[in-house]
Amino acid sequence: MALESILSPNLAQNLLSLYGSPLYVYNGDSLRETIEHITKAIPYPQTQFCFASVTNGNISLLRIFRDAHWSLHANTPGDIYLGLKAGFEPQHIVYSGSNLNREEMAQVLNWGVSVLNLDSLSQLDLCCEVYQSLPLNAKPPNLRLGLRLNEPTLTGDSRIGVGPQEFPEAIAITQSAKLKLSGLHFYRGTGTNATKAFTQVIDSILAIGEQLPDWKYLDFGGGFGYPYVHGGAAFDWYEFGQVLTERLNQQGGGIDLVIEPGRAACAGCAILLTTVVSIKWQGEKQIVGVDTTVANLSVPSVHGRYREIVGLTAPISDTLYLTDVCGNTTYSGDYLGRNRPLPKLAIGDILAILDVGAYGYAMSSHFLHRLRPAEVLWEQNQHRLIRHREDYQVLLVNQHI
Numbered sequence: 001m002a003l004e005s006i007l008s009p010n011l012a013q014n015l016l017s018l019y020g021s022p023l024y025v026y027n028g029d030s031l032r033e034t035i036e037h038i039t040k041a042i043p044y045p046q047t048q049f050c051f052a053s054v055t056n057g058n059i060s061l062l063r064i065f066r067d068a069h070w071s072l073h074a075n076t077p078g079d080i081y082l083g084l085k086a087g088f089e090p091q092h093i094v095y096s097g098s099n100l101n102r103e104e105m106a107q108v109l110n111w112g113v114s115v116l117n118l119d120s121l122s123q124l125d126l127c128c129e130v131y132q133s134l135p136l137n138a139k140p141p142n143l144r145l146g147l148r149l150n151e152p153t154l155t156g157d158s159r160i161g162v163g164p165q166e167f168p169e170a171i172a173i174t175q176s177a178k179l180k181l182s183g184l185h186f187y188r189g190t191g192t193n194a195t196k197a198f199t200q201v202i203d204s205i206l207a208i209g210e211q212l213p214d215w216k217y218l219d220f221g222g223g224f225g226y227p228y229v230h231g232g233a234a235f236d237w238y239e240f241g242q243v244l245t246e247r248l249n250q251q252g253g254g255i256d257l258v259i260e261p262g263r264a265a266c267a268g269c270a271i272l273l274t275t276v277v278s279i280k281w282q283g284e285k286q287i288v289g290v291d292t293t294v295a296n297l298s299v300p301s302v303h304g305r306y307r308e309i310v311g312l313t314a315p316i317s318d319t320l321y322l323t324d325v326c327g328n329t330t331y332s333g334d335y336l337g338r339n340r341p342l343p344k345l346a347i348g349d350i351l352a353i354l355d356v357g358a359y360g361y362a363m364s365s366h367f368l369h370r371l372r373p374a375e376v377l378w379e380q381n382q383h384r385l386i387r388h389r390e391d392y393q394v395l396l397v398n399q400h401i
């Protein structure tokens with residue numbers, strides 16, 4: 001059930017009194033339901049589900065994925081580091097990132113990560129070179145190397161990946177390191193709700209994979225959308241899973257599948273609670289000041305993405321006012337929401353910004369030197385702190401004073 005409907009005004013108030021306002025609250029029960037929904041939607045037996053932790057690196061949430069037998073998708077060495085700390089085995093981490101330097105490449109291999117999808121021939125070359133230089137006992141066993149695909153008709157205009165015309169050179173690079181190129185990685189770009197945008201490219205992608213003589217696995221990304229506008233277009237996991245399974249079975253069923261959802265897996269499991277600290281009216285418009293900022297949740301303002309905002313404590317009223325929900329800085333873009341229909345609010349009212357589980361805390365920053373909120377996990381009617389609220393000390397970290 002959605003958190004905003006579980007949280008009574010008293011409970012919301014209670015959480016804020018205990019942990020401070022603003023506050024990220026995650027619903028562990030609904031996260032598990034989403035994980036199960038996605039897992040069941042793809043019946044293809046050789047599927048490795050990997051949570052893309054670029055969206056949320058909280059260790060307690062990563063453990064929920066691990067306990068559900070998901071693997072981890074890492075964009076960066078930092079993702080891997082957090083994944084290992086959360087208890088993922090290195091062989092259950094798939095790396096598909098960009099532009100590692102030599103030390104980082106060595107670190108990734110030393111950690112034992114054994115599936116790497118590389119973004120360019122030079123990254124592939126570096127990976128093979130570093131791999132060869134490792135002592136035998138430090139080489140990750142069963143290393144699987146793949147290429148990230150760049151094919152504008154399928155991947156759009158993207159800086160990422162390698163074109164099929166580069167495959168022969170890529171194969172030569174891996175062969176000279178006595179390795180095989182066994183993977184193809186496709187990433188459609190983030191936040192796509194149109195299921196067809198994925199299903200209609202499957203055949204073309206499989207045909208491209210066939211161009212790799214040692215092809216063993218297909219990593220189909222990432223990029224699956226989430227319906228932030230409730231009732232709006234939503235990615236259909238079942239349709240996608242059926243079509244993909246059918247095509248892979250037609251292929252003979254010998255290709256392993258990797259799926260690495262980020263946003264689709266965790267966006268809906270969290271809300272950001274915030275308290276109204278100021279009210280003013282500009283003509284007919286209600287201007288509400290809250291105690292959070294786009295530095296705590298950059299998505300709505302910086303990326304122009306919509307997040308629903310609901311009043312948890314405001315009296316239920318039929319009269320709604322066009323409302324701007326404004327952050328607690330003077331940054332001109334500090335809007336958590338604009339032109340939202342909300343009841344007349346009062347100082348002290350609690351608002352919930354919905355669907356902030358993905359790219360929420362993970363993209364928060366110290367821009368404007370506002371501190372980051374605490375994070376709380378709600379499970380089976382219990383709550384527990386999973387990350388402390390920051391204090392001003394954090395602004396001094398690593399500074400020479």
Ligand SMILES: Cc1ncc(COP(=O)(O)O)c(C=O)c1O
Nearest residue numbers: 052190191222223224261262263
């Ligand atoms: C390679 C790759 N896979 C998966 C993801 C997760 O994307 P999404 O949240 O759109 O599913 C990303 C996001 O950057 C990515 O780069």
